[in-house]
Amino acid sequence: MKPVEYWNKIVKRPALLIGLLLLLVQLAALLFGPLMTPYSPVEANPLETLQAPSLQHPLGTDVSGMDIFSRIVYATRINLIISIGAVGIAFLVGVPIGLFIGYYRGLVSGLIMRVFDFIQAFPVFVLGLALVSVLGQEIWNVAIVLAVLFTPMFARLIRAEVLSLRERPFVSAARCNGATDRVILFKHLLPNALTASSVQISISIGMAILLTAGLSFIGAGVRTPTPEWGLMVSDGAQQMILGVWWVSLFPGLAIVLSVLCFALLGDQLKTFFDPHSKPANIRG
């Protein structure tokens, strides 16, 4: 296809267009953050605390006089790295596990499934809170905890696919040709089983952003003065009652747009792979 045809396809789907635009904005903030921001994200200016949005500070300043726009742009980096890192780990760990417990059915596979059932039975946020506080509140620990919470989901999706694929004739044909288990698993089953879990990646990144922000909001995730969206919302929580709205509003809006972006892209991927499917749910 020519680039023009791609473009026409994209324009016909406003959801895809909005999702891609939001992703582009985030990538720009991620890569060129320092070039886009007029102030340092952690430099407090005690003379300019709680300034309303103005030309100097487009989104205002917070309690310690830090520029909110600069902090939001820088925070994109932390939030996306944590979320994408967590989902990446979960995918890389969950996919092989799902492959094995789908292909080899026995006591061990059953046991692993029960463990997954168990992890998934807990309310995500409660388990995340407990694990982060036990592991210690470091940025990487947040990512690891989220990875632990998301791994069962990927493993489960792959397992479900493998369970049906392994009974197909092409697998028997491969076996008749003398293919080893390893070849069957990675060459025949893996590529066919990946669709559902690849779609889940995008949606999970959105979930991870929400969870990271929630953990940081109550002080169990990233710590001040690191710019992070949830933390920034909590910085403004006290002022909200007094009518200082900009400190919390804008970082929260950043969360909404970022999660929305990954949800939209996930939905589009899903309809691309499976045109009859229903849009996915972020919560539940």
Next chain:
Amino acid sequence: MVLRRLYTLWLTAVPRFLRIIVSRFLVFVPQLCGVLFITFTLIRLLPGDPALTLLGNLATPEAIAALRERLGLNQGILQQFVLYAQNVAHGDLGTSILTSNPVTVDLSERAPATFELIFYALLTTIIGGLLMAALAVVHPRGFFDRVGQLYGLVAGAIPDFWVALLLIYVGFHCLGWAPPPFGRLDTFVNAPPRCTGFLTIDSLLVGDWQAFTSAFGRLILPVATLTIVNAGALMKMARTVLAANYNSEFAQHARACGLRERTIVWSALRNSLPPLITQIGFLAGFLLGGAVLVETIFSWNGVGQYAVQAVVRSDYAALQGFVLLASVFILLVYLAVDIIYELADPRIEV
């Protein structure tokens, strides 16, 4: 042979609802052991001496030695677990560093506040979600269909703590009709004598109208927060299921027979129940997670806020107690969901 005969007896002589309840409880017990094991290992994941962790840095050597003895830290890991399970069974969850009360006392004081919040949020979420779904299904491409689609998309992306703050800003600061977000009762209102722990119910029981309106007013914003954030997922799910039933052949038949529209919607709802019940079970879990954030914002003084304080101050006995309470609550919800699910769908074999 005997087993087989017993099995047929089980299938024929025991009433169905009894069979459902007994079989679910059989699964419940190992699940409970699993939960105990998780909360047990939680503290032992931390590097260092668990006794020191639980008592904090200011503990005396005697206190540490005493706790080491009580936790059985000198014995094998299996004995430690058995000892922990015994302590929990006796209602002993350790002592909170923060309040210096037994964790059991702290939790039982605060739990009703959380459950009251979750209860009303669950009620409004179910009513709101199902109502929007029904309106969208009955009038496709109508106003509610379009608004619902947009809402379903955005609701999944908004953080609950942010919505709470926006509601406080609009309701309390701008419009001024919402009560200040500090606690469950207005400052000069006395709490009604405790019976259920739900302030709205307790105040009605003694006929204290002032306390009731105060407690009700304080509930509005937190409940609205949880509803706005969580009703979207339920609505999306309900729409799909309800639409399938509403446009199904049995509904067409009912329509052809000239039944009233209301009757058809009701029967479609009745047939959508089983998957909805499962979703509502998940919802209870999400509400509990959301309550942790919302309670902190509204100074609700429930178990969620207690857990946050425990995390911030490294009060691990309290945190352990909260995780245990939360997971037992979820297990009970899932138990109830499973039982109701099987009761609601008579086709399921038990």
